[in-house]
Amino acid sequence: MHWADYTAKRLSDEYESQVIASGITPSGEFHIGHLREILTAEMIHRACLDADIKSEYIFIVDSMDPLRRVYSFLSEDYQKYIGFPLVNIPAPNPDGTPNHEGGNYADHFLKPFLEALREIGVHPKVVMNHGTYENGEFAEKIDLAIKHKDQIHDIIEKISGRELPENWFPYNPIGSDGSMDGVEVTRYEKPYVHWKDRHGVEGKSDTRKADGKMPWRVDWAARWGIHSITCEPAGKDHGAAGGSFDTGIPICELLGDKPPGKMVYEWIQLKGSGPMSSSSGNTIGPIEALNLVPPEILRYVIARTKVKKHIDFDTGPSLFETADEYERLVSNPPSGEELNKKKKVARDTITGALRLSQVNRGVDASLSIAGVSFRHLAMLAQIKSNDEDVWNSLNKSQHIDGRPNDALIGRLSRMRNWINSVHFPEDARIKIQEKMDLNTREKLTEKQIQFLLIMSDKLKSCKWSEKEISEKIREATKETEVSPREGYVALYMLILGVDFGPRIASIILELGQDITIEIFSKSL
Numbered sequence: 001m002h003w004a005d006y007t008a009k010r011l012s013d014e015y016e017s018q019v020i021a022s023g024i025t026p027s028g029e030f031h032i033g034h035l036r037e038i039l040t041a042e043m044i045h046r047a048c049l050d051a052d053i054k055s056e057y058i059f060i061v062d063s064m065d066p067l068r069r070v071y072s073f074l075s076e077d078y079q080k081y082i083g084f085p086l087v088n089i090p091a092p093n094p095d096g097t098p099n100h101e102g103g104n105y106a107d108h109f110l111k112p113f114l115e116a117l118r119e120i121g122v123h124p125k126v127v128m129n130h131g132t133y134e135n136g137e138f139a140e141k142i143d144l145a146i147k148h149k150d151q152i153h154d155i156i157e158k159i160s161g162r163e164l165p166e167n168w169f170p171y172n173p174i175g176s177d178g179s180m181d182g183v184e185v186t187r188y189e190k191p192y193v194h195w196k197d198r199h200g201v202e203g204k205s206d207t208r209k210a211d212g213k214m215p216w217r218v219d220w221a222a223r224w225g226i227h228s229i230t231c232e233p234a235g236k237d238h239g240a241a242g243g244s245f246d247t248g249i250p251i252c253e254l255l256g257d258k259p260p261g262k263m264v265y266e267w268i269q270l271k272g273s274g275p276m277s278s279s280s281g282n283t284i285g286p287i288e289a290l291n292l293v294p295p296e297i298l299r300y301v302i303a304r305t306k307v308k309k310h311i312d313f314d315t316g317p318s319l320f321e322t323a324d325e326y327e328r329l330v331s332n333p334p335s336g337e338e339l340n341k342k343k344k345v346a347r348d349t350i351t352g353a354l355r356l357s358q359v360n361r362g363v364d365a366s367l368s369i370a371g372v373s374f375r376h377l378a379m380l381a382q383i384k385s386n387d388e389d390v391w392n393s394l395n396k397s398q399h400i401d402g403r404p405n406d407a408l409i410g411r412l413s414r415m416r417n418w419i420n421s422v423h424f425p426e427d428a429r430i431k432i433q434e435k436m437d438l439n440t441r442e443k444l445t446e447k448q449i450q451f452l453l454i455m456s457d458k459l460k461s462c463k464w465s466e467k468e469i470s471e472k473i474r475e476a477t478k479e480t481e482v483s484p485r486e487g488y489v490a491l492y493m494l495i496l497g498v499d500f501g502p503r504i505a506s507i508i509l510e511l512g513q514d515i516t517i518e519i520f521s522k523s524l
Contacts, residue, residue, distance in 0.1 A: 001345075002352025003307055004040075007263070008047035008055075011230055014261075017054035020045040021232040022124075025062040026086055026109040028071055032289045032298070032313060033268040034113075035120070039302045040233045040265050042122050043356045050355070058227060059117075059124035063087040063106040064133055064213040066180050083181030085174070085213070087130045106130075116286035120295040121359035129219075132226065133210040139191060141222035142207040144255045145170035145214060146188050155250050156217055160242045169193075173205035173212035180212065221248035225257025232260050233307070239264030266310035268302075284315065284423075292418045293319065294411055296368045300326050300357040304350070315423035323374040330354055330365045370408040372399050374415075375428070379502045381415045382430040383510045393510055397466075430507065433497050435522035440493050448490040449524070451480040455491070456520035464513050469505040494523055 001009070011018050022041040024034060041057060048055035064085045070078045075096040081089045090098040091108030102108065106128075114126065132138060145152060149170055157164055167184060175183040175197030182198030192204040193212065205211030213219060224232070238244045245262055252259035270284065289298060292315055301322060305311050312318075333354065334347040354365045370377070372394060380390045390412060394400045400408065418424050441449075458472040477487040489499045495507060495516075508516050 002047070002303075002349050002356070004043040004047035004303075004356055005051070005352055007044045007231065008051050008053055010261075011044075011048065012051065012053045015230045018045070018048050018056070018230045019228050020048070020055060020057045021060060021227065021229045023060035023062060023232070024113075025065045026106040026113075027065065027067070028073065029109060029285055030113040030116075032284055032286050035286060035298070036265055036268045036302060036311065037233050037235060038117065038122060038124075039120075039299060040307060041231070042124070043303060044231060044233075046356055046361050047352075049361070057124045058127050058229075060127045060129055060223065060227070061106065061110055063110075063128045063130040064210065064219075065129075065216075067105070081179075083179030085130060085180075085210070087128070088178060112287060116290055119290055119359075120286070120298060121361070127227070129213075129223070130210050132223070133213060136208040137226050138214070138219075138222060139208040141226065141255050142171050142214060143190055145218050145222065145251075146193075148254050151254060152218060152251055155254075156247050159247045159250075160217075170218045171205075171207065171212055171214055173203075175199070176201035176203060217244045217247045218251055220244055221251035221259070222255055224248070224252050224259050225255055229260050231263060233263045233265050236264055236266055263307065265307045268311045268313050270313055284313070289313075289315070292414055292421060292423060294323070294368070294407070294414060295359050296357045296365075297323050297326050299359070300353060303353040303356040315418070315421075317425040317427070319418075320374045320378070320425075320428070326354075326357070327369060327371075327373065330369050333365075367405075368407050370405070370411045372408060372411075374411075375502060376506065377412060377415050378419065378424075378428055379430060379506055380510060381412060381419055383432065383507065387412060397509075427500060428502060430496060430501065432507075432511065433495060433519065433523075435519060436494050436497070436524075440497055441523070444490055444493060445482075445486070447480055447482045448486055451476050451482045451487050452490050452494055452520065453524055454479055456517065456524060459508075459513065459520070460517055462513070464509065466505045466509045469508050473505065495519060 020041045022037045024030070024038075038059070045055050045057035064087065066083045066085060067078065067081050067089055069082065070076060073096055074092055075098075077098050078089075078092075086106040087104050089105035090100045091102040091105050093099045093102070117124070146169075152170055153164055153168055156162065169185040171185070171193055172180040173183050173185065173193050173195045174180055175195065176199060177197065183195050184197075186194045186196055186202070188194070191207045193207060194202070194204045196202045214222060223229070234243075234245045239262065245264075249259045249262070301311060301313065329350055334350050339347060358365055358368065376399075380393055384390050384393065391400070391404055394404070395402070404412075419429075454476045455472065458476060459469070462468050462472050473487060473491070474484070477484050482490070488504060491504045491508075492499050492501050495504070495511075501507070511519075
């Protein structure tokens with residue numbers, strides 16, 4: 001059983017209907033690392049629906065979270081907004097200065113992310129946390145948290161090992177200047193929290209409004225009950241022993257609710273660069289990723305991986321393997337009943353991953369097949385600048401019959417973006433030489449030069465197909481007694497100026513007979 005189907009079944013044994021949640025703080029640009037939590041939750045929601053289990057997926061935006069520091073992409077003008085709820089801060093201009101006409105900070109970073117989620121097939125009910133405070137849904141939980149202040153204080157200190165300040169309070173009021181920093185609570189008279197801020201100004205916050213918020217560990221535990229959440233995957237930072245999930249469980253119970261079961265996911269890492277981090281700049285944004293990678297393949301990367309296993313996201317060489325693995329499995333899905341237990345588990349896991357990888361739930365996975373390997377399409381996209389030339393070539397090679405389908409059209413568009421980006425692997429990059437220069441020629445042996453001369457003659461009379469070209473290469477290596485490797489190196493040096501690259505017979509085929517023979521004649 002796929003991990004999402006297993007979780008759905010486990011949840012159905014405990015609850016009649018499900019509320020699956022994920023959340024995010026819109027403090028800066030999002031990266032695809034955030035998709036691990038979101039797609040984990042969304043795939044569990046889909047698995048519930050597929051099993052006829054009533055389910056809702058909500059996406060909670062922590063718009064009441066304060067600005068904690070001036071990030072590298074912000075100007076120093078934002079220093080005055082530290083401690084302000086993100087929803088109350090102006091959005092930044094491209095140069096990092098506040099844009100007082102550009103809406104609020106939270107929406108500025110959230111809108112493009114939601115757009116990327118729609119493109120990848122994620123359509124949650126979006127819950128803005130400041131709205132939950134504004135409409136009074138937190139009021140009862142705030143009152144209970146204040147009444148149980150000492151118990152919550154002890155829970156956090158005991159479980160997390162953190163020492164809380166002496167004046168710690170389970171509610172942070174907004175002071176006279178709009179910031180929650182430096183505001184000291186003086187007393188509580190339901191529904192008002194009285195305070196004195198760092199400027200000496202005294203005031204009161206109405207707990208039925210967005211006049212303040214609870215600290216993160218209490219806020220999270222409270223909203224499990226407010227939204228009746230039955231499942232919310234947590235990253236390993238929050239899910240680690242003593243983390244906010246562990247403190248949230250008893251706090252949630254203290255506030256009169258049943259906490260969801262603990263489910264911890266590993267992070268997505270950029271291959272060779274470690275965990276993604278907005279603050280360090282070690283990121284790829286979801287929109288950038290979707291410009292390079294088809295959405296169903298991005299979903300597949302997460303769907304095929306167990307929740308507790310980290311993912312190395314690679315927009316370099318391994319993307320070829322991942323995309324082609326997806327195509328192969330969709331074209332030939334695993335089947336068969338005469339399997340041992342281990343193979344049945346593998347089959348069911350793959351089948352589930354392919355089902356959950358589709359952008360639109362319930363759509364046949366075969367509709368997302370491009371019918372052309374990533375590597376072959378990368379080669380064509382570099383040799384042929386016109387899309388129609390690519391389609392003509394694929395018709396000739398019988399990869400397609402007639403016009404390309406939508407999946408292939410989208411894949412070629414993304415392929416061109418990938419080729420023009422810094423992420424495209426250098427060993428797959430093709431730059432055709434008009435002729436071999438003297439420096440390159442000097443790197444070849446006399447036998448290799450002789451091999452190229454014989455190849456030139458053979459190609460003039462060759463039936464122009466990849467099979468025939470490959471056969472001519474084999475014949476020429478035997479006749480000149482060069483090793484197959486030496487022969488291929490000579491061809492790469494002649495045509496690309498390097499000693500490796502994509503399948504040379506495919507490149508020669510796509511260049512065409514006239515251009516190929518012209519390169520030989522100019523170089524030898």
